[in-house]
Amino acid sequence: xxxxxxxxIDRQRExxxxxxxxxxxxESISAQxxxxxxxxxxxxxxxxxxxxxGLSVQxxxxxxxxxxxxxxxxxxxxxTVLLYGHYDVQPAQPLEQWTTPPFQPxxxxxxxxxxxxxxxxxxxxxxxxxxxxxxxxxWQKQAGQLPVNLIVLFEGEExxxxxxxxxxxxxxxxxxxxxxxxxxxxxxxARNLPAIVYGLRGLVYLEVFLTGASHDLHSGLFGGAVPNPxxxxxxxxxxxxxxxxxxxxxxxxxxxxxxxAQERALWGRLPVDEARFFQxxxxxxxxxxxxxxxxxxxxARPTLDINGLTAGYxxxxxxxxxxxxxxxxxxxxxxxxxxxxxxxxxxxxxLMNLCPPMMxxxxxxxxxxxxxxxxxxxxxxxxxxxxxxIGFGHQAVLMREGGSIPVxxxxxxxxxxxxxxxxxxxxDDRIHSPNEKLDLGSxxxxxxxxxxxxxxxxxxxxxx
Amino acid sequence: xxxxxxxxIDRQRExxxxxxxxxxxxESISAQxxxxxxxxxxxxxxxxxxxxxGLSVQxxxxxxxxxxxxxxxxxxxxxTVLLYGHYDVQPAQPLEQWTTPPFQPxxxxxxxxxxxxxxxxxxxxxxxxxxxxxxxxxWQKQAGQLPVNLIVLFEGEExxxxxxxxxxxxxxxxxxxxxxxxxxxxxxxARNLPAIVYGLRGLVYLEVFLTGASHDLHSGLFGGAVPNPxxxxxxxxxxxxxxxxxxxxxxxxxxxxxxxAQERALWGRLPVDEARFFQxxxxxxxxxxxxxxxxxxxxARPTLDINGLTAGYxxxxxxxxxxxxxxxxxxxxxxxxxxxxxxxxxxxxxLMNLCPPMMxxxxxxxxxxxxxxxxxxxxxxxxxxxxxxIGFGHQAVLMREGGSIPVxxxxxxxxxxxxxxxxxxxxDDRIHSPNEKLDLGSxxxxxxxxxxxxxxxxxxxxxx
Numbered sequence: 056x057x058x059x060x061x062x063x064i065d066r067q068r069e070x071x072x073x074x075x076x077x078x079x080x081x082e083s084i085s086a087q088x089x090x091x092x093x094x095x096x097x098x099x100x101x102x103x104x105x106x107x108x109g110l111s112v113q114x115x116x117x118x119x120x121x122x123x124x125x126x127x128x129x130x131x132x133x134x135t136v137l138l139y140g141h142y143d144v145q146p147a148q149p150l151e152q153w154t155t156p157p158f159q160p161x162x163x164x165x166x167x168x169x170x171x172x173x174x175x176x177x178x179x180x181x182x183x184x185x186x187x188x189x190x191x192x193x194w195q196k197q198a199g200q201l202p203v204n205l206i207v208l209f210e211g212e213e214x215x216x217x218x219x220x221x222x223x224x225x226x227x228x229x230x231x232x233x234x235x236x237x238x239x240x241x242x243x244x245a246r247n248l249p250a251i252v253y254g255l256r257g258l259v260y261l262e263v264f265l266t267g268a269s270h271d272l273h274s275g276l277f278g279g280a281v282p283n284p285x286x287x288x289x290x291x292x293x294x295x296x297x298x299x300x301x302x303x304x305x306x307x308x309x310x311x312x313x314x315x316a317q318e319r320a321l322w323g324r325l326p327v328d329e330a331r332f333f334q335x336x337x338x339x340x341x342x343x344x345x346x347x348x349x350x351x352x353x354x355a356r357p358t359l360d361i362n363g364l365t366a367g368y369x370x371x372x373x374x375x376x377x378x379x380x381x382x383x384x385x386x387x388x389x390x391x392x393x394x395x396x397x398x399x400x401x402x403x404x405x406l407m408n409l410c411p412p413m414m415x416x417x418x419x420x421x422x423x424x425x426x427x428x429x430x431x432x433x434x435x436x437x438x439x440x441x442x443x444x445i446g447f448g449h450q451a452v453l454m455r456e457g458g459s460i461p462v463x464x465x466x467x468x469x470x471x472x473x474x475x476x477x478x479x480x481x482x483d484d485r486i487h488s489p490n491e492k493l494d495l496g497s498x499x500x501x502x503x504x505x506x507x508x509x510x511x512x513x514x515x516x517x518x519x
Numbered sequence: 520x521x522x523x524x525x526x527x528i529d530r531q532r533e534x535x536x537x538x539x540x541x542x543x544x545x546e547s548i549s550a551q552x553x554x555x556x557x558x559x560x561x562x563x564x565x566x567x568x569x570x571x572x573g574l575s576v577q578x579x580x581x582x583x584x585x586x587x588x589x590x591x592x593x594x595x596x597x598x599t600v601l602l603y604g605h606y607d608v609q610p611a612q613p614l615e616q617w618t619t620p621p622f623q624p625x626x627x628x629x630x631x632x633x634x635x636x637x638x639x640x641x642x643x644x645x646x647x648x649x650x651x652x653x654x655x656x657x658w659q660k661q662a663g664q665l666p667v668n669l670i671v672l673f674e675g676e677e678x679x680x681x682x683x684x685x686x687x688x689x690x691x692x693x694x695x696x697x698x699x700x701x702x703x704x705x706x707x708x709a710r711n712l713p714a715i716v717y718g719l720r721g722l723v724y725l726e727v728f729l730t731g732a733s734h735d736l737h738s739g740l741f742g743g744a745v746p747n748p749x750x751x752x753x754x755x756x757x758x759x760x761x762x763x764x765x766x767x768x769x770x771x772x773x774x775x776x777x778x779x780a781q782e783r784a785l786w787g788r789l790p791v792d793e794a795r796f797f798q799x800x801x802x803x804x805x806x807x808x809x810x811x812x813x814x815x816x817x818x819a820r821p822t823l824d825i826n827g828l829t830a831g832y833x834x835x836x837x838x839x840x841x842x843x844x845x846x847x848x849x850x851x852x853x854x855x856x857x858x859x860x861x862x863x864x865x866x867x868x869x870l871m872n873l874c875p876p877m878m879x880x881x882x883x884x885x886x887x888x889x890x891x892x893x894x895x896x897x898x899x900x901x902x903x904x905x906x907x908x909i910g911f912g913h914q915a916v917l918m919r920e921g922g923s924i925p926v927x928x929x930x931x932x933x934x935x936x937x938x939x940x941x942x943x944x945x946x947d948d949r950i951h952s953p954n955e956k957l958d959l960g961s962x963x964x965x966x967x968x969x970x971x972x973x974x975x976x977x978x979x980x981x982x983x
Binding site for chain 2: 085086087088145146148149152214215216242256258260262267268269270271272273274275276277278279280281282283285286288289290292293294296333336337338339340341342343344349352353356357358359360361362363364365366367368369370371372373374375376377378381383384386388411412413414421422456457458459482485486487488489490
């Protein structure tokens with residue numbers, strides 16, 4: 056039966072791409088209030104499509120952007136798979152750096168000559184969730200039903216910290232009971248090297264506002280006698296790293312579990328071309344914490360990166376102004392065993408300690424989630440490896456990834472199950488950046504892999 | 520005759536304000552390319568008004584914004600006064616902080632209950648130059664002529680570093696020969712304490728651009744292994760000050776002339792209310808270089824202040840991005856005897872020394888001018904003091920100011936004459952800030968003072 060499903064998928068490629076284009080055209084930017092209606096429209100679009108496949112769909116209000124769930128007819132003797140994905144996307148700024156507009160998806164070759172679809176969200180995460188919708192469609196149409204009990208859970212706030220998802224999962228934890236969770240929101244290790252990801256970094260995202268005088272001041276008439284929030288903010292932020300690239304916040308590394316020799320050896324055997332990795336992003340060399348390879352720095356070390364700086368005059372030419380307020384958005388990537396709340400408190404305290412008494416410091420929190428490690432020798436991982444080999448025609452590698460998917464921790468905590476992270480993107484997809492794309496070959500193989508995953512996971516032992 | 524001129528001025532207050540409103544409504548923002556036509560329109564407006572007073576007017580092309588000159592009929596035996604002013608204004612951002620729109624001038628009471636005209640440029644420098652135009656008008660209408668030979672020189676690039684003025688003055692230095700220069704672009708010391716300014720700080724304004732990767736990167740997938748231009752820029756900028764608020768650039772203070780005990784004593788006798796000064800700008804205390812009073816910090820010490828910071832995502836909410844480029848606008852106020860070019864070179868070198876090898880650092884220059892000291896016991900200063908007492912009904916104090924007027928150095932260098940700095944603004948005029956205003960009483964007294972200046976300076980000894 057899987058063969059027929061896969062053949063159906065191969066015949067329906069154009070249809071799959073057309074649907075994806077419609078999905079990508081919806082500007083579901085969760086961070087920007089003027090796109091609230093677009094997020095709702097995107098949820099509706101997905102809900103309608105899942106309903107047409109015979110699933111029973113619900114759109115859940117959250118106070119923020121809606122959550123969509125969909126279930127097939129569950130049967131007692133089959134394992135249950137909880138499929139998670141997100142339909143929201145990152146802001147598209149800086150817009151002027153896009154070759155074609157971010158919400159007008161187009162197909163063209165990427166820099167290496169591979170046909171790709173370019174649009175915000177193509178790889179993160181609309182392409183992958185649409186691959187699953189297509190796989191579900193193929194099963195329903197060719198076999199009349201999926202081989203597993205399926206619960207689809209698509210949210211619209213992943214890019215802003217999944218704020219309302221925690222409540223939702225907690226209050227629906229009985230209804231969401233499953234044997235394994237499945238997420239396609241990670242990347243392959245490289246072209247022809249599909250991957251299962253068993254570790255993710257966590258995230259603490261903060262914004263700091265530093266205020267001096269009550270209004271902007273003339274830098275000539277006042278400069279030298281008044282606090283300049285931009286100057287002081289730079290001093291505060293500069294103090295967060297030492298000369299070896301280590302974060303100086305008290306206790307920051309206390310709970311970091313050192314990498315095992317075994318894991319370092321495993322990663323050392325991956326076909327990593329460091330020179331090429333940096334070259335592809337226009338760098339002659341990397342720049343990170345001393346004593347670690349770039350893979351270790353990205354997968355297994357915590358960071359603190361400024362994501363945005365705002366102060367004073369930013370227009371053309373010059374303005375001799377001392378701004379009243381300077382602000383920065385910044386975030387820490389965390390590794391497993393670090394406590395996001397503790398890190399957030401320590402970072403805030405570090406900055407507050409540096410705030411001169413005549414200035415005011417304030418914070419906004421934009422999300423916190425822990426780093427994740429899941430077993431990489433489970434039955435589920437073995438079944439997923441088989442599915443990937445069916446879908447891609449290549450063996451999967453086991454890897455970690457530097458990004459964060461807050462729901463993995465939530466699912467572990469609330470539902471007590473592990474998550475399979477099987478992604479369809481490539482490392483050069485420029486997710487969160489201008490000219491985000493998804494490789495079309497990976498998209499098609501992703502649909503095949505998703506279809507195979509549902510078949511393979513039908514053999515999963517049910518939880519007691 | 521001066522009495523009749525002053526009576527005429529007092530009768531024409533409403534007319535003077537109406538004309539000023541028209542001048543303030545022109546958005547002559549020199550820094551912003553989309554206001555190029557407005558700058559030209561502003562020059563034309565002033566030219567037309569001066570022509571109607573019987574002066575011979577020329578509008579000079581400069582490659583940038585035009586320069587206007589106007590001359591009366593010169594007579595051999597009279598001294599010549601070169602009146603300088605600027606018709607361009609600072610950008611009005613942040614617009615949302617204006618109570619009324621910056622280019623829709625309105626009259627209302629200021630925070631202390633004094634009637635004022637609110638608009639960008641009201642105090643810096645359109646109000647003061649309009650006061651001179653009104654004084655010229657009063658002399659021409661009441662006496663048939665001015666009592667001095669006058670050369671009016673109004674430029675449109677003061678707020679962007681007077682780039683084209685240097686060439687103009689150099690190539691017209693014979694034609695601009697005068698016995699004294701006169702500028703009303705400074706402030707009174709306080710209400711009822713009009714001032715003659717004998718010292719100004721200079722300015723070096725730079726912009727730095729720091730580039731890491733060739734495009735914005737996902738902070739999860741890349742963070743920890745790549746240079747973050749925002750992080751590194753903060754470290755670079757933070758390194759520019761030590762913990763005592765002193766600038767750390769090599770040689771920065773080498774040419775600074777220490778304040779004399781006499782000058783410190785003179786300033787110590789000024790009615791300075793430090794607590795109130797800071798309270799009026801919403802600060803519980805100041806923040807500056809140790810060992811100096813706030814007046815000394817502002818008038819006689821060099822500074823380095825960030826005027827703008829730009830990096831990464833600045834919209835609502837969060838974006839987990841490592842920006843490809845981070846930039847800052849910043850400027851040094853210089854004191855007399857510091858060499859702007861030497862300081863510019865040293866600051867650039869300081870930052871270049873800190874640039875990691877895999878990053879790119881670039882600079883843009885937005886103007887450089889030296890600090891200024893003029894004699895404060897000259898015949899011209901004595902005559903100006905008499906004019907101020909006639910115009911304001913109060914004795915003038917002698918003071919320095921922290922701002923910069925690049926033309927004063929140019930005039931000294933090219934024409935070999937000193938400049939009288941007699942200003943009509945108040946320290947709380949919020950120049951360069953939202954809600955800039957000009958006190959109407961000061962405006963009227965400014966017109967009177969300008970008229971009296973022309974009469975008093977007619978007694979100035981001509982240069983040999």
